Amino acid sequence: MPAMPVSGACHCGSIRFTAQIDPTRVLLCHCADCQTLSGSAFRANVPATLESFKLTGTKPREYLKTAASGAKRLHAFCPDCGTPLYSCATENATRVFLRLGAIHQRAMLRPALQIWQRSAAPWLDNLVKLPGSPEQQALDVL
Ligand SMILES: [Zn+2]
Ligand SMILES: [Zn+2]
Numbered sequence: 076m077p078a079m080p081v082s083g084a085c086h087c088g089s090i091r092f093t094a095q096i097d098p099t100r101v102l103l104c105h106c107a108d109c110q111t112l113s114g115s116a117f118r119a120n121v122p123a124t125l126e127s128f129k130l131t132g133t134k135p136r137e138y139l140k141t142a143a144s145g146a147k148r149l150h151a152f153c154p155d156c157g158t159p160l161y162s163c164a165t166e167n168a169t170r171v172f173l174r175l176g177a178i179h180q181r182a183m184l185r186p187a188l189q190i191w192q193r194s195a196a197p198w199l200d201n202l203v204k205l206p207g208s209p210e211q212q213a214l215d216v217l
Pocket of ligand 2: 104105106107108109110118191
């Protein structure tokens with residue numbers, strides 16, 4: 076796999092990590108579980124090899140998610156600030172799926188694929204047409 080070194084951290088900085096990711100495999104997931112667990116409209120992930128993944132600082136908390144299919148995955152997040160960090164298989168994991176929002180180099184990473192479009196927010200194709208602002212001021216008009 077093409078490898079790119081990245082670093083990242085949770086919002087409060089208690090947890091930091093480095094990894095080698097595959098920058099050609101940035102994935103958007105629109106499934107209902109990702110919407111709920113990310114607190115957002117969809118989740119962006121990128122795979123990293125487990126052997127390249129190094130965590131420092133506070134130990135993440137793990138949530139064992141069981142999907143409707145019965146598949147289980149561990150979802151790791153900061154116990155202090157709640158930032159989602161990664162998920163991985165519960166057995167024989169060879170990769171972790173890093174949450175794009177926790178990666179410092181995220182602006183360089185473009186999605187290549189999206190899944191679970193059946194449950195995608197119906198307004199996503201209209202996003203570029205919405206009025207906006209480079210910072211928070213647009214809230215004043217709501
Ligand atoms: Zn944190
Ligand atoms: Zn998902």
